[in-house]
Structure formats: C-alpha cells, structure tokens
Amino acid sequence: TQLLEQSPQFLSIQEGENLTVYCNSSSVFSSLQWYRQEPGEGPVLLVTVVTGGEVKKLKRLTFQFGDARKDSSLHITAAQPGDTGLYLCATRPSDTGKLIFGQGTTLQVKP
Amino acid sequence: EPEVTQTPSHQVTQMGQEVILRCVPISNHLYFYWYRQILGQKVEFLVSFYNNEISEKSEIFDDQFSVERPDGSNFTLKIRSTKLEDSAMYFCASSRRADPNQPQHFGDGTRLSIL
Numbered sequence: 001t002q003l004l005e006q007s008p009q010f011l012s013i014q015e016g017e018n019l020t021v022y023c024n025s026s027s028v029f030s031s032l033q034w035y036r037q038e039p040g041e042g043p044v045l046l047v048t049v050v051t052g053g054e055v056k057k058l059k060r061l062t063f064q065f066g067d068a069r070k071d072s073s074l075h076i077t078a079a080q081p082g083d084t085g086l087y088l089c090a091t092r093p094s095d096t097g098k099l100i101f102g103q104g105t106t107l108q109v110k111p
Numbered sequence: 112e113p114e115v116t117q118t119p120s121h122q123v124t125q126m127g128q129e130v131i132l133r134c135v136p137i138s139n140h141l142y143f144y145w146y147r148q149i150l151g152q153k154v155e156f157l158v159s160f161y162n163n164e165i166s167e168k169s170e171i172f173d174d175q176f177s178v179e180r181p182d183g184s185n186f187t188l189k190i191r192s193t194k195l196e197d198s199a200m201y202f203c204a205s206s207r208r209a210d211p212n213q214p215q216h217f218g219d220g221t222r223l224s225i226l
Contacts (some may be wrong), residue, residue, distance in 0.1 A: 034128070042115075042202050042217030043154065058121065097142050097209035098156040098167055 004102035012108040016078055021105040023089035024071045030093060032072045034063055037086040037104070046074075062090055079109045113137045117203050124193055125226055130186045134203030143186045144204040144215060145178065147171070151195045154193045154202070160186065161209065168183035189225075 005024045021104055023032065031050045035043035047056050049065035049072060055062045060083075062075040076083055086106050090099045116135045124130045136143050145157040158168045160178055177189045184206075190197055200222050204215040 026184075041219045042204075044217070045214045049215065090154075097159045097161075097206065097215075098143065098169075099146070099204075099215060100156065101154040101156075103153040 004091065004100060006089060006102035006105050008105060010106045012110065013079055015080055015109055015111050018077050019079055020073055020075045021075045022073050023085055023102055029091045031091065032065060033090045035090060036086040037088060043088055047067055063096065081111050083107060083110045085107050115203055115205055115216050115218035117163045117221050119221060121222045123224045123226060126195055127192050130190050130193055130223065132201050134218055135184050136186055136205030137202045137216055140205035140207050142206045142209050146202045146204065147199040148202065151206040193225045195225050198223055
C-alpha cells in the first residue's frame with residue numbers, strides 16, 4: 001500500500017508570510033490531488049497534478065509535481081487568515097477508485 | 112453547484128446498537144465511496160460502490176459494515192453492532208468515473224459518537 005508523508009504536520013504563521021508544504025511517497029504517484037478541509041466540512045479538491053514537473057497555479061497557491069512523480073509541494077504566497085485549514089494530499093492507484101490520503105498539514109494564519 | 116449531502120450531521124449511539132448513515136450523492140455520479148476520519152488521524156478509505164455492488168473495500172470494512180443504494184438517490188452505510196472505536200467522522204463521496212483524474216466530491220460528514 002502506498003504511503004503518503006506530509007510535512008510539516010502543523011504550521012502557524014502571520015498573515016502575509018509565504019509557506020510551502022510537502023507531500024512525499026516512496027512510490028511513484030499515478031496522479032496526485034490536493035484537498036483543503038475546514039473544520040466540520042469534508043475535503044474540497046483544489047487541484048490534480050498528473051505529469052512529472054507539472055506546475056499549476058490557483059490564485060496565490062502554486063502546486064508542483066516532482067519530476068519523478070514521487071513528491072509534490074504546495075506553496076502559498078502572502079497567506080491570509082482565510083487560508084487556515086487542513087491541507088491534504090491524496091493519490092488514487094491507477095486501477096482503483098479509492099483515495100489514499102496523507103495525514104495532512106494543519107495551517108493556521110494569524111491576522 | 113450540486114453537492115453531496117449527508118445526514119445526520121451528528122449521531123450519538125450506544126455501543127452495540129445499529130446505526131445507519133445516509134448520503135445523497137450528486138445525481139449524475141456513478142461511483143460512491145465511504146471514508147472515515149478518526150479524530151487526529153488521516154482520512155481512511157472504507158468502501159467503493161458501483162453498479163449496485165461493492166467494487167473495493169478496505170480491511171476496516173468488516174462484516175459489521177454494509178452499504179446499500181436502496182433507491183435512485185440514497186447511499187447508506189450501516190454498522191450493525193457499533194463499537195467504541197467506530198467513533199469517527201464518516202464522509203461520503205461520489206464521482207462520475209473512477210479514473211485517477213476524476214475528482215471525488217465529498218459531503219460534510221456525519222460525526223458518529225459511540226457511548
């Protein structure tokens with residue numbers, strides 16, 4: 001079973017700072033998804049990356065997929081309190097529908 | 112935008128009792144999933160369901176668990192005899208297809224508390 005390791009586990013920063021969170025695996029990802037989960041809600045898909053070296057941007061969020069497709073990063077520029085939440089990476093083995101999640105990075109952005 | 116809805120939002124049940132968690136997936140979706148998240152732990156896959164049968168299940172999904180799509184809209188998870196360790200958030204999700212690039216849409220979950 002593929003394991004996803006996310007780091008850091010917790011991150012508390014001031015509004016306006018930049019940050020990067022990471023998702024790593026010992027195995028190659030077929031594809032990787034990043035989700036954001038707020039308290040009392042289900043995960044919400046932010047982006048899917050498929051191709052090694054791929055970079056996708058979503059406003060102030062930049063997602064990168066490693067060349068070898070074994071790691072990914074999420075960079076947030078000028079973080080805002082509304083970015084507070086749990087950031088999860090997940091992958092779907094190519095022949096099944098299930099998602100395998102990392103343990104998440106809890107981000108707190110203080111005003 | 113269509114969404115997955117789950118009821119109830121919070122269920123409190125005595126240990127040993129049966130519980131049914133309900134989900135209404137997005138109407139044109141064909142693949143349905145249950146996940147759980149024990150407090151402080153990662154989201155874990157329980158089961159996937161397609162064409163009125165289970166397509167995959169995890170080790171967690173033992174004989175105490177069952178799923179059903181009793182009509183064209185609802186998708187239910189039943190736990191026959193609940194245990195304390197079943198306390199968790201249970202999330203339902205649905206997708207149009209099962210390929211890796213298709214997003215799964217999650218409901219807001221049911222918090223199950225076993226006393």
